[in-house]
Amino acid sequence: MAGVLLPTACPACGALGAAPCARCSTLVRPPPVLPAPPGLDWCAVLMAYEGVGREVVARLKYRNARSAVPWLAAGMAEAVARRGTGGLDVVTWVPTTPERRRARGFDQGRLLATAMARFLAVPCRPLLRRLPGPPQTGASRAERLAGPRLAVRRRPPPGVLLVDDVVTTGATLSAAAQLLRAAGATHVAGSVAARRSARLTAAEADREADP
Ligand SMILES: [Zn+2]
Numbered sequence: 001m002a003g004v005l006l007p008t009a010c011p012a013c014g015a016l017g018a019a020p021c022a023r024c025s026t027l028v029r030p031p032p033v034l035p036a037p038p039g040l041d042w043c044a045v046l047m048a049y050e051g052v053g054r055e056v057v058a059r060l061k062y063r064n065a066r067s068a069v070p071w072l073a074a075g076m077a078e079a080v081a082r083r084g085t086g087g088l089d090v091v092t093w094v095p096t097t098p099e100r101r102r103a104r105g106f107d108q109g110r111l112l113a114t115a116m117a118r119f120l121a122v123p124c125r126p127l128l129r130r131l132p133g134p135p136q137t138g139a140s141r142a143e144r145l146a147g148p149r150l151a152v153r154r155r156p157p158p159g160v161l162l163v164d165d166v167v168t169t170g171a172t173l174s175a176a177a178q179l180l181r182a183a184g185a186t187h188v189a190g191s192v193a194a195r196r197s198a199r200l201t202a203a204e205a206d207r208e209a210d211p
Pocket of ligand 1: 010011012013014015020021022023024025
């Protein structure tokens with residue numbers, strides 16, 4: 001992607017130019033007030049997963065629209081900076097499945113983590129990997145609540161910022177945080193682009209599950 005200039009369009013309304021455009025970015029709703037998923041010291045969320053926020057993140061994920069990454073990463077980094085970046089030694093991300101990465105051609109969590117790490121001036125390292133198993137989308141509710149099958153790739157430093165695009169049930173971030181702590185991390189914080197409100201029916205959760 002470096003050095004290639006592509007025409008960008010607003011992921012929410014399609015207008016050419018900034019992603020999202022100035023008008024749509026004013027329509028982004030604040031994140032729901034919810035506790036951090038278990039295992040995280042705190043979780044800084046940029047916006048609610050609804051309306052414009054949902055369009056921006058859903059297109060990033062499913063339509064290979066990466067133009068919103070700088071805007072998302074800047075906003076997420078700001079939200080993290082408000083919590084304080086002291087004690088954060090590394091930025092990492094919850095990896096998507098190899099099948100999805102191949103199908104999309106990229107891992108959206110890695111893109112966000114890489115861009116955020118530059119804003120925060122903290123190194124970005126892959127600390128987690130997926131074990132073979134069914135993707136979360138389409139998984140049963142019981143499987144989804146159990147979280148994806150993840151493993152630690154290398155021993156983490158004490159302070160880890162864990163990046164993900166969407167929090168639905170929180171199971172994914174919790175599973176990742178617990179693994180990082182078991183491997184030696186003592187401070188695990190979360191940074192998320194968008195979070196769903198707690199009012200989520202089982203059918204909605206099945207459609208919108210963390211992949
Ligand atoms: Zn727009």
